[in-house]
Amino acid sequence: MKGSYQFEKLESRHAEATLLAERALMRMEGFLPLLERHGLPSSGSVLDLGCGHGIRAEKIAAQFPSLRVVGLDRSAELLEQARVHERENLRFELGDLYSLPFADESFDFVYARLVFMHLSDPRQALREIFRCLKPGGRVLIEDADRDCMFFEPSPPLFPAFWEKVQQGQRRLGGDPNVGRRLAPYLKEFGFADVRVESQPILGGGGDIAFLVRTLMPSLNVYLEPEDRAGGEAAIAQLGELAQDPRATFYHFWFVVSGRKS
Numbered sequence: 001m002k003g004s005y006q007f008e009k010l011e012s013r014h015a016e017a018t019l020l021a022e023r024a025l026m027r028m029e030g031f032l033p034l035l036e037r038h039g040l041p042s043s044g045s046v047l048d049l050g051c052g053h054g055i056r057a058e059k060i061a062a063q064f065p066s067l068r069v070v071g072l073d074r075s076a077e078l079l080e081q082a083r084v085h086e087r088e089n090l091r092f093e094l095g096d097l098y099s100l101p102f103a104d105e106s107f108d109f110v111y112a113r114l115v116f117m118h119l120s121d122p123r124q125a126l127r128e129i130f131r132c133l134k135p136g137g138r139v140l141i142e143d144a145d146r147d148c149m150f151f152e153p154s155p156p157l158f159p160a161f162w163e164k165v166q167q168g169q170r171r172l173g174g175d176p177n178v179g180r181r182l183a184p185y186l187k188e189f190g191f192a193d194v195r196v197e198s199q200p201i202l203g204g205g206g207d208i209a210f211l212v213r214t215l216m217p218s219l220n221v222y223l224e225p226e227d228r229a230g231g232e233a234a235i236a237q238l239g240e241l242a243q244d245p246r247a248t249f250y251h252f253w254f255v256v257s258g259r260k261s
């Protein structure tokens, strides 16, 4: 199956597992309020799709004991780590978003963070989400659009490097610009009450350093071998910018939810 995040195929997957966990913890303080703003019910069942290590599924289950939470991912290795968190109201399942192993109308709320940008067939995933949601249930998708990232002062090597990263992600079947397409997708599938908000990072050197350390190594897979040295130079330049007291970083993600009517 095509897709631009294939954990099992990563040579450096042990390092990536650690960094993925760090990225999952990012802005955790706003996570539960975000879910509540988008209609997380106080009881019923919640599905976290592409849950990775299950860090966010665990957070929901711990905070809301009256919810039954299921995390699903296609990576057996990541799920092994997720299963450490299993408890009475939390379990993890191996499976694919394109063919969810659940009965029709079995969930009240479906959450998917940073997985749609890696899907070659987001419509099939949405078809499955729609099928598994109960009438009145909501889906909440959180994802990036790689064009929504700005540095000031602008590091000269970044634009060409970033374009190559996006091209590489498309080659593997992902969509680096999925963020802007989430609301249209939900409308296309007949979701009602589509709500959109952005997750902004308005930061400086520390945020750039976090990005360089936790995200940039995982983007190497998108570069052709002949572009990797250029990629390293661009990342080194970002590392220098992170030390600059004037450095400013803006990054916006999309958060989109809709109700199955």
Ligand SMILES: C[S@@+](CC[C@H](N)C(=O)[O-])C[C@H]1O[C@@H](n2cnc3c(N)ncnc32)[C@H](O)[C@@H]1O
Binding pocket: 003, 005, 007, 020, 023, 024, 049, 050, 051, 052, 053, 072, 073, 074, 075, 078, 095, 096, 097, 098, 112, 113, 114, 115, 118
């Ligand atoms: C970038 S990680 C995000 C993990 C987690 N949601 C987070 O925010 O930290 C993408 C996750 O989606 C999973 N994934 C990608 N394509 C999938 C598919 N077709 N079905 C199920 N899981 C998938 C990957 O294995 C990986 O764990």
